[in-house]
Amino acid sequence: MGAEASPAGWPLDDRGVAYGDGLFETVLVRDGVPCLWESHLARLARGCRVLGMPMPAKHDLERPLAQAGQGLAVLKLIVTRGSGGRGYAPPAVPAPRLRWQLSPFVPDATRWKAGVRVRHCRLRLGLQPVLAGLKHLNRLENVLARSEWSDADTAEGLLCDAEDRLVEATCMNLFWQRGGRLETPRLERCGVAGTLRAVLLERLPIAEVDAAPGVLASAEAVWLGNSVQGVWPVTRLDGAGGEALQRWTLGAVHRRLQAVAHEALGYPTRLDD
Template identity: 55%
Template sequence: MSQPWVPFDDRGLAYGDGVFETVLLHDGQPVLWQQHVERLLEGCQRLMIDPPSPAALSATWQAAPTVGWEVLKIIVTRGSGGRGYAIPDVAAPRLMSRRVPFQPDSSAWSQGVSVRICSLRLARQPRLAGIKHLNRLENVLARQEWQATDYREGLLADNHGLVVEATSMNLFWEQNGCIMTPTLDQCGVEGTLRAALIDAQLVTPAQLAIDEVAAVDRLWLANSVQGVWPVNALWTAEGAPLRRWGAPRHDPLQAVAHPLLGYPATS
C-alpha cells in the first residue's frame, strides 16, 4: 500500500537501508513478476530485513483494471529507529509503492542509441552484488557525467577494469555468434530481464574488459521496463568516438526478450 510520506527516522531515507523494484505493468498485470519478487526477497535476506508477505506485495498492483503500460515502483525499508547504524531491537519494515503511466521508447528499439563510457568505477562488494538496494550513489554520480541528449546511457566498469552495466540498464554483447552479459558476482544489479534471458539459455555470463567493449560484434542495453536498445555508437568519457555499429537485419536479443515483456520485436 502506498504511503504518502516517509518519517524522518526511516532507515531507507537515512542510510539506504532497503531494497526496491521497478516493475512494468501491462493492462494492470505485472511483467516478470516472479523474477521481481525473487530479487526483492533475495535483497531482504541479504540485508536481514523481514520481507513483505506475498499478499502485501501483490496488493501493490492488484488495483482497479487499467489499460496500457504503467511502471510500478516498490520500496521496502527496514523501517524507523535504531541508534546510529545499529538496527532497532524490533524492526517494523515499511512497504511503499507507486504506479505511474509509461510509454516505452520504440524509436530506441529500431534506431539504436548512442552511449558513452563513464569515468567513475564501481567498487566491489560481493555481499551487495546483484540486489537492487536503495544506495545508488555510484549510479547517481555516473549519470552526472553527461548532460547532452546525444547520449542515452553510460557504461560502468568496476575498479578492476571489467565492464559491469550501464547506469540503469544491463549490458549484453555478441562475439563469434554468442551473446554474453557481465558476471555480476562482485557488484552491479542482476536485472530481471537479464535473469529471464539467462534462464532461456540465450545469454551466458562472462567477463569483458572495458577496453575491449569497442571490439565486440554487437552491443545492447536492456532492462525489464525499457526493453532492448541496440547500441549504434560508443564514445569515450572525453567525448571521442570509439566505434559505430550498423543496424542488424535481425536482432536475436529483441526476438526473445521483447515477447517476454509484451513488446514487439522490431526486426
C-alpha cells in the same frame, strides 16, 4: 495512478532515508498484470534475506495493481527496514516500511528501432560481493555516473568496477556478441542482476564473463536492456570525453536477442518493418 501508499511521506528516522537501508523494484505493468512478477519477487526476497529483514506479504506488494487499469504503467516498490536502532546499528526486531508509486508509462520505440548512442563513464563502481546483484537503495554511484553527461543524444553510460571490469549501464544491463558468442558481465562483485537479464540467461546461450571495456571494440553487436525499457541496440559507443570509439550498423543479429527479450515483456518483436 501516481498515488503513494503513504501520502504523509517518509519519517525522517526511516533507515531507508537515513542510510539507504532498503530495497526497491521497478516493475512493468501491462493492463494491471505485472511483467516478470515472480522474478521481481524472488530478487526482493533475496535482498530481504541478505539485509536480514522480513519480506512484505505478497498481497501487500500486489495491492497497488488494483489501481493500474488498462495500458502500460510502472510500479515502483520501496521496502525499507523502517525506523529504529541506534546509529548504524539496526533494530533487533525490524518493522519494514513499504511504499509504492504507480505511474503511466510509454516506452521509447525509436530507441528499439534505431538504436542508441552510449558512452563510458569515468566513475568506477566499488566492489561489495555481499550486495552484488541486489537492487538496494544505495544508488549514489549511479547518480554520480549519470551526472557525467547531459546531452540528449547519449542514452546511457557504461560502468566498470574498481578493477576496470565492465559491469552494467547506469540503469540497464549490458550484453554483447563477440566471435558469434553472446556475453554479459559477471555480477558477483557489484551491479544489479536485472530480471530481464535473468530471462535472457535462461532462454539464450549467454556466457557470464569478466571483461575489460576494450572487449567491445571486437563485438559484432552490443545491447542494453531492462525489464521496463526492453532492449536497446547500441549503434555508437563514445569514450568518457565524448569521442567516438565504435559504431555498429543494425542488422539481423541485433534483432534476435531483442525479440527474445520483447516477447517476455509483451513488446513488439519485429522492428525492421
